[in-house]
Amino acid sequence: MYTQAMDTMAREGGAKLEKVLRPEEQALQDRFDARIDAGDFIEAKDWMPDNYRKTLLRQISQHAHSEIVGMLPEGNWISRAPTLKRKAILLAKVQDEGGHGLYLYAAAETLGTSRDQMIDALHSGKAKYSSIFNYPTLTWADIGTIGWLVDGAAIMNQVPICRCSFAPYARAMIRICREESFHQRQGYDSLLTMMRDGTDAQRAMVQDAVNRWWWPCLMMFGPPDDQSPNSAQGMRWGIKRVSNDTLRQKFVDATVQQAQVLGVTLPDPDLKWNEERQHWDFGAIDWSEFWRVVGGDGPCNRERLAMRVAAWEEGAWVREAALAHARKQSMKEAA
Amino acid sequence: MNDVKNEWPLWEVFVRTKAGLDHKHCGSLHAADPKMALQMARDVYTRRQEGCSVWVVRSDQIVASDPGDKDMLFDPAEDKVYRHPTFYKLPDSVDHM
Numbered sequence: 001m002y003t004q005a006m007d008t009m010a011r012e013g014g015a016k017l018e019k020v021l022r023p024e025e026q027a028l029q030d031r032f033d034a035r036i037d038a039g040d041f042i043e044a045k046d047w048m049p050d051n052y053r054k055t056l057l058r059q060i061s062q063h064a065h066s067e068i069v070g071m072l073p074e075g076n077w078i079s080r081a082p083t084l085k086r087k088a089i090l091l092a093k094v095q096d097e098g099g100h101g102l103y104l105y106a107a108a109e110t111l112g113t114s115r116d117q118m119i120d121a122l123h124s125g126k127a128k129y130s131s132i133f134n135y136p137t138l139t140w141a142d143i144g145t146i147g148w149l150v151d152g153a154a155i156m157n158q159v160p161i162c163r164c165s166f167a168p169y170a171r172a173m174i175r176i177c178r179e180e181s182f183h184q185r186q187g188y189d190s191l192l193t194m195m196r197d198g199t200d201a202q203r204a205m206v207q208d209a210v211n212r213w214w215w216p217c218l219m220m221f222g223p224p225d226d227q228s229p230n231s232a233q234g235m236r237w238g239i240k241r242v243s244n245d246t247l248r249q250k251f252v253d254a255t256v257q258q259a260q261v262l263g264v265t266l267p268d269p270d271l272k273w274n275e276e277r278q279h280w281d282f283g284a285i286d287w288s289e290f291w292r293v294v295g296g297d298g299p300c301n302r303e304r305l306a307m308r309v310a311a312w313e314e315g316a317w318v319r320e321a322a323l324a325h326a327r328k329q330s331m332k333e334a335a
Numbered sequence: 336m337n338d339v340k341n342e343w344p345l346w347e348v349f350v351r352t353k354a355g356l357d358h359k360h361c362g363s364l365h366a367a368d369p370k371m372a373l374q375m376a377r378d379v380y381t382r383r384q385e386g387c388s389v390w391v392v393r394s395d396q397i398v399a400s401d402p403g404d405k406d407m408l409f410d411p412a413e414d415k416v417y418r419h420p421t422f423y424k425l426p427d428s429v430d431h432m
Contacts, residue, residue, distance in 0.1 A: 045402045092382075099379050106363045109345070115365060116342050172362075179383070322367035323343065329368060 004130055005059040006230045006240065007222035008294055036238050041167035044110035052237055053111050055230075056166050058127075059239065060108040061118045065129040067101035069122075069304050073137040074146060082140060089186050090143065096183065100176045107168040123309050131290060132220050134298030141194065141202075141209035147187015149210070149217045149255070155180050156251045157221060165238030188258065195263045203263075210259070211267040218282070219290040221248040227287075252280050345394040346372040348379075350386035358390050366391075 021029055028047045035042065042048055071094050078094065081087035105115055121127035132150055137143060158177055164170040194202045222228060222244040234240035259266050270283035292298065343365040349358035361380050366372035372391040400408060416422050425432060
């Protein structure tokens with residue numbers, strides 16, 4: 001999930017999407033455009049416009065960072081899972097997120113940036129990750145809610161990227177989407193257990209978690225279409241396939257019934273079925289909160305980044321020792 | 336720390352999904368040595384019984400064709416329809432040959 005990179009680009013002064021071409025580049029550009037129009041996939045070694053490369057690098061690396069940082073809010077609960085079954089499930093899910101981060105870093109590396117450069121960009125604050133991971137996981141119900149809502153939104157967002165024009169990204173996404181469906185189902189299953197078999201206090205805990213996660217989840221899809229200046233270019237390039245608002249509506253439509261079955265309410269007084277549109281209407285999103293969190297001032301931004309940096313720095317000796325060992329072994333073999 | 340020389344080298348991972356099938360490329364990863372590459376390939380690419388055998392190959396050991404040579408390399412096969420069995424029209428009675 002976690003593909004807000006293109007939406008935040010304009011504000012952060014990232015890759016500019018328009019550029020005047022040198023005449024000799026025009027032929028390559030025309031050929032590239034024709035391939036995109038024909039629905040062809042672009043491979044890492046194929047010629048591509050600089051801005052296509054930059055935009056993808058930005059999106060894929062930030063997607064990777066999101067998977068890795070996304071391990072933190074849930075990892076927080078592994079040692080406190082209520083049963084061995086839930087602990088095994090949560091471990092498997094967090095391990096998947098780590099795996100997804102690795103698939104995506106590998107896809108981004110094919111564009112010509114090293115893993116260390118990407119990690120450095122994350123740690124220096126230059127590269128972002130999804131706004132959603134800057135919210136805290138206060139109770140066990142948050143873990144089920146993340147599976148149901150956050151991963152649900154992620155799946156909605158990620159399925160269209162399986163058809164991204166950049167093939168290494170598309171291939172990584174296919175693998176990720178295949179694995180992600182269990183993430184949403186285990187979350188819903190966990191909440192359902194609490195709602196059906198739990199105490200009143202546990203049911204209240206679920207409702208509280210849903211209340212806190214609902215709006216941040218709607219923000220995950222990024223700003224409204226009329227405030228996403230780079231969306232059109234992303235669509236033209238086949239990087240973005242479905243608009244932010246369309247995906248958000250799809251998510252709301254899918255989630256309302258799931259909430260009813262679960263027995264929780266969604267914290268939006270304006271949520272109601274629109275017979276004419278055949279969609280659920282929902283209330284206004286507080287975009288100032290979204291931009292504040294993206295800008296670094298969410299509830300957990302500093303904590304998340306500090307944990308990533310500490311993990312990287314504390315692991316430095318392991319990385320160096322493994323390399324030294326490998327060099328020694330290969331010298332022994334050569335001798 | 337940004338020196339690429341300090342990065343663990345890149346490996347390409349090939350997985351045989353079940354006995355009798357060929358190994359298929361499924362992705363890449365960083366590892367310090369062959370043993371670690373195999374171990375990590377297992378963890379990263381076969382968490383759901385996707386394989387029964389794994390190959391890892393240093394990425395810098397792979398020789399690849401240039402995308403620019405695609406036409407030169409692969410187009411000559413285009414007009415050689417006689418290499419396919421369907422090119423030969425045989426009488427119905429022996430067409431299952």
